[in-house]
Amino acid sequence: MMLLVPVILVVLLASGLGLAYVVGGTAVMSFIFTDNARYLAILPQKVFSQISVFALLSMPLFILAGELMNRGGVTKALIDVSMAIVGRIRGGLGHVNVMTSVFFAGISGSAVADAASLSNTLVPAMEQRGYTRLYAGAITAVSSIIGPIVPPSIVLIFYGAIMQTSVAALFVAGILPGLLLAGALFALNGYFAWRDDHPRIEKGEAPPVLPAIGRALPALLLPIIIVGGIVLGWMTPTEAAAVAVIVAALAALFYEGLKAEDVVESLRRTAMLTGSIFIVLSAIAAFGHLASLEKVPQAISALITDLGLGPVGFMLAMNVLFILAGMFLDIPMALALLVPLIAPVALANGADPVHLGIVICFNLTIGLVSPPMGGCLLIVSTVTGLNYWSLARAVIPFVIVEILVLGVLVFVPEISLFLPRAFGLWN
Amino acid sequence: MRAAFSWLDRFSAFLNRIALWGAVLAVTALVVIAFWQAAARYILDQPPAWTEELARYLMVWAGLLGASCAFRIHADPSLFPAARERTDKVGRIYAAIRAAGAFVLIAPILWYCFIGVNGKFSSGYVARNARVSAETLDVPMSVFALAIPVGFGLIMIHLIAHLATALTNKETQ
Amino acid sequence: EVKIALDSAKDLENSGTYVWAHAFSEYLNANGMEAVEYERGALGAEAEKMDQVQQGLLEVSVSDTKGVGALDGHIIPLTLPYLFPDFASVDRGLENGMLDKINAGTTPQGVRVIAVAALGSAAGIFNTKKPVNSAADMADLRMRALDENQIGVYKLWGTNGTIVAWDEVPNALQTGIADGYLNPPMVPLMFGHTGFIKYFTDAKVGLGTRTVIVSEDWYQGLSADEQKIVMDAAAAATKANREWLATRSAELDKLRDAGIEVTTLTPEAWNEFRALSEPLHNMVPLPEGALDAWKTASGM
Ligand code: NA
Numbered sequence: 076m077m078l079l080v081p082v083i084l085v086v087l088l089a090s091g092l093g094l095a096y097v098v099g100g101t102a103v104m105s106f107i108f109t110d111n112a113r114y115l116a117i118l119p120q121k122v123f124s125q126i127s128v129f130a131l132l133s134m135p136l137f138i139l140a141g142e143l144m145n146r147g148g149v150t151k152a153l154i155d156v157s158m159a160i161v162g163r164i165r166g167g168l169g170h171v172n173v174m175t176s177v178f179f180a181g182i183s184g185s186a187v188a189d190a191a192s193l194s195n196t197l198v199p200a201m202e203q204r205g206y207t208r209l210y211a212g213a214i215t216a217v218s219s220i221i222g223p224i225v226p227p228s229i230v231l232i233f234y235g236a237i238m239q240t241s242v243a244a245l246f247v248a249g250i251l252p253g254l255l256l257a258g259a260l261f262a263l264n265g266y267f268a269w270r271d272d273h274p275r276i277e278k279g280e281a282p283p284v285l286p287a288i289g290r291a292l293p294a295l296l297l298p299i300i301i302v303g304g305i306v307l308g309w310m311t312p313t314e315a316a317a318v319a320v321i322v323a324a325l326a327a328l329f330y331e332g333l334k335a336e337d338v339v340e341s342l343r344r345t346a347m348l349t350g351s352i353f354i355v356l357s358a359i360a361a362f363g364h365l366a367s368l369e370k371v372p373q374a375i376s377a378l379i380t381d382l383g384l385g386p387v388g389f390m391l392a393m394n395v396l397f398i399l400a401g402m403f404l405d406i407p408m409a410l411a412l413l414v415p416l417i418a419p420v421a422l423a424n425g426a427d428p429v430h431l432g433i434v435i436c437f438n439l440t441i442g443l444v445s446p447p448m449g450g451c452l453l454i455v456s457t458v459t460g461l462n463y464w465s466l467a468r469a470v471i472p473f474v475i476v477e478i479l480v481l482g483v484l485v486f487v488p489e490i491s492l493f494l495p496r497a498f499g500l501w502n
Numbered sequence: 503m504r505a506a507f508s509w510l511d512r513f514s515a516f517l518n519r520i521a522l523w524g525a526v527l528a529v530t531a532l533v534v535i536a537f538w539q540a541a542a543r544y545i546l547d548q549p550p551a552w553t554e555e556l557a558r559y560l561m562v563w564a565g566l567l568g569a570s571c572a573f574r575i576h577a578d579p580s581l582f583p584a585a586r587e588r589t590d591k592v593g594r595i596y597a598a599i600r601a602a603g604a605f606v607l608i609a610p611i612l613w614y615c616f617i618g619v620n621g622k623f624s625s626g627y628v629a630r631n632a633r634v635s636a637e638t639l640d641v642p643m644s645v646f647a648l649a650i651p652v653g654f655g656l657i658m659i660h661l662i663a664h665l666a667t668a669l670t671n672k673e674t675q
Numbered sequence: 676e677v678k679i680a681l682d683s684a685k686d687l688e689n690s691g692t693y694v695w696a697h698a699f700s701e702y703l704n705a706n707g708m709e710a711v712e713y714e715r716g717a718l719g720a721e722a723e724k725m726d727q728v729q730q731g732l733l734e735v736s737v738s739d740t741k742g743v744g745a746l747d748g749h750i751i752p753l754t755l756p757y758l759f760p761d762f763a764s765v766d767r768g769l770e771n772g773m774l775d776k777i778n779a780g781t782t783p784q785g786v787r788v789i790a791v792a793a794l795g796s797a798a799g800i801f802n803t804k805k806p807v808n809s810a811a812d813m814a815d816l817r818m819r820a821l822d823e824n825q826i827g828v829y830k831l832w833g834t835n836g837t838i839v840a841w842d843e844v845p846n847a848l849q850t851g852i853a854d855g856y857l858n859p860p861m862v863p864l865m866f867g868h869t870g871f872i873k874y875f876t877d878a879k880v881g882l883g884t885r886t887v888i889v890s891e892d893w894y895q896g897l898s899a900d901e902q903k904i905v906m907d908a909a910a911a912a913t914k915a916n917r918e919w920l921a922t923r924s925a926e927l928d929k930l931r932d933a934g935i936e937v938t939t940l941t942p943e944a945w946n947e948f949r950a951l952s953e954p955l956h957n958m959v960p961l962p963e964g965a966l967d968a969w970k971t972a973s974g975m
């Protein structure tokens with residue numbers, strides 16, 4: 076009977092049903108097929124326990140902070156300050172795109188929010204100044220994945236909750252890898268600017284540096300409050316997230332102001348996004364319980380151990396697995412499904428939980444800009460009207476660079492671990 | 503028949519508006535309480551003990567109401583979202599499959615919320631929680647546990663309404 | 676198959692509750708009842724394990740004593756500071772009627788308590804700042820509290836508590852949101868907190884316990900012979916657990932090896948902590964007469 080499960084899975088997927096319901100429905104069928112139907116009685120409590128987790132509290136709060144910032148004119152202030160700093164270099168607006176994403180990353184925990192916001196604003200501006208729309212869209216998509224790597228990060232909160240690893244340490248660990256990624260994208264944009272003779276911003280066009288920084292200050296303050304507050308011990312990550320919401324609302328008031336309907340819409344989107352993620356968690360947990368009853372994790376870790384890959388071979392295999400997972404699955408889904416199975420084996424092989432978290436999250440975010448399920452590609456192509464598959468081809472050189480950066484992060488754990496150790500957040 | 507189906511869709515939309523407001527209120531309360539927890543650490547000598555627990559349970563209410571709203575507007579990530587747009591014969595088959603898939607997940611959750619393994623209402627999930635008090639709040643846990651049947655009950659209503667709408671599409675064309 | 680949900684790593688040297696669980700499952704297996712141990716967390720968190728036991732979907736769980744206390748408050752005194760001098764008094768109390776009193780409250784809710792397992796040596800005061808020799812030394816420490824009861828203890832000691840969820844404790848201690856916590860000696864070693872916890876005071880605050888529960892539906896479905904095997908297995912496991920506890924004098928040396936400075940209290944200082952804490956016994960909500968019943972039953 077269990078042979079029917081893959082068939083059911085494929086049929087449900089093809090019908091367009093949400094992934095979480097596909098997994099949940101398949102899990103319930105698996106309980107029935109394995110003669111464990113009476114254990115379905117655990118489901119209500121399982122759902123409640125999975126989603127009433129303290130470590131997840133900061134997730135809706137950071138989502139909300141990002142939503143409020145997005146609607147309050149913050150993006151424009153960030154673009155202005157980036158223009159003032161890097162706009163005058165050759166390929167200026169490409170650099171501006173990357174740098175705005177770095178600033179944006181310090182506020183928002185989500186890559187999709189960044190991609191949506193910049194496709195709307197920067198892509199038309201770049202096109203006006205002589206970039207092809209394809210190039211503008213491509214660099215918007217690939218630089219948006221800095222978002223979940225630089226703190227705050229919904230993906231890292233999620234990993235921390237699953238692995239019971241300090242979110243504070245994970246946040247601080249993401250800073251240098253995020254900047255390294257930004258540096259690599261700057262370099263590649265510089266190369267394309269030289270090869271294809273991309274324009275720079277005319278002298279009069281770039282806003283003066285100091286006033287631009289002044290105007291962006293409320294927006295730039297937020298990452299400092301969040302990361303500084305956590306590092307200096309003023310507040311826990313959860314409390315920092317609540318403070319971020321309040322500061323985001325104040326900063327938005329400082330810019331274009333927030334209408335009541337903006338606030339309500341932000342709250343709605345926060346609840347819905349949180350809810351979608353909760354259903355994913357519940358569905359995976361149902362599968363997880365069945366796997367526990369049937370002792371599947373033990374079998375998998377024995378299987379991996381039997382393969383005798385060695386530490387390097389294991390790391391490579393794990394990365395390939397996660398890149399593939401990132402291509403096909405939603406990030407929370409991939410994390411909830413794979414981390415409980417793979418991480419214990421990785422830790423047994425001597426991996427550090429914080430380093431592992433950064434590597435896994437970096438890895439999965441690459442899936443956002445690669446087909447078939449590239450969430451950020453999808454957003455950029457929707458907003459700009461670019462063909463999805465041409466966009467997917469245009470990002471290839473950037474994705475290759477991102478995979479190279481991933482390789483550096485895998486083999487040089489110090490890049491991730493230096494800051495959390497320096498601040499005494501991790502041993 | 504078609505009138506009944508269209509009434510069903512309006513009913514689902516009406517419940518969805520209420521759920522959306524409930525979710526908005528829950529998220530707002532969540533922000534206020536989490537912020538208060540950070541502030542109270544510095545303002546009060548003894549920060550309150552109940553903030554953490556209440557914030558977690560508000561998140562459950564917000565999330566499950568939000569999940570039902572996301573389901574109603576097809577906002578959950580899907581591998582083949584285009585399949586939801588089809589209104590032809592294949593589209594109707596897809597709609598039936600989607601309804602069946604979600605039903606299989608939700609039906610046992612709802613059933614066991616109210617009925618125990620031994621078949622008694624008093625052994626169901628909600629009844630069990632009614633007998634236990636929350637840790638720091640002086641209310642029975644069922645106040646929060648109720649979010650499960652409410653959230654999934656809403657999803658069940660939406661899924662029936664979706665199916666009904668998809669099937670009546672045939673008649674209108 | 677008898678499923679046993681563990682609460683700790685399978686570590687026969689450092690985990691007292693695993694010593695209990697392992698002795699229990701060995702006894703069952705040796706007497707013809709197949710028992711299987713499930714890793715910590717494999718069948719879910721505390722609330723989920725409780726839920727499964729209540730429904731008869733999980734046979735045996737090593738559970739949080741406070742969680743069992745939510746079903747019946749007669750077990751709550753086990754969690755109070757400076758009440759029981761040792762496990763011998765707990766065992767006397769359970770034998771002389773307290774176990775029956777607890778089960779009278781929990782069995783209608785599907786849960787039967789069969790044993791109380793020792794986690795390890797008595798809890799003491801850990802902190803990141805300075806050696807604590809008396810209650811007065813704690814005045815400027817902000818202590819992590821688990822719940823309102825612990826906040827109450829700190830208040831009686833003349834210091835402040837702040838509630839921090841266990842997941843955020845490492846972060847809170849490293850960044851100074853909290854300066855210390857109350858726990859049995861092995862906790863910082865088992866959770867990797869030795870990088871920032873620097874001081875331990877052996878204040879012998881209270882007993883670290885876990886409560887072993889079985890599903891009442893399952894238990895009632897067993898034959899009289901099987902029920903006897905289960906209760907004998909519990910007795911053997913409790914014996915193994917108490918014998919293991921007697922070997923734990925070296926725990927403080929392990930703390931020293933990990934670089935934690937250990938302070939032993941003078942009898943006067945210990946008595947001061949004890950006297951300061953005792954008012955709490957009457958502040959915590961308990962079933963009518965539960966405290967006196969324990970005192971009589973344990974001969975305290
Ligand atoms: Na971020």
Ligand code: NA
Pocket residue numbers: 172173175176193214215216218219
């Ligand atoms: Na960008």
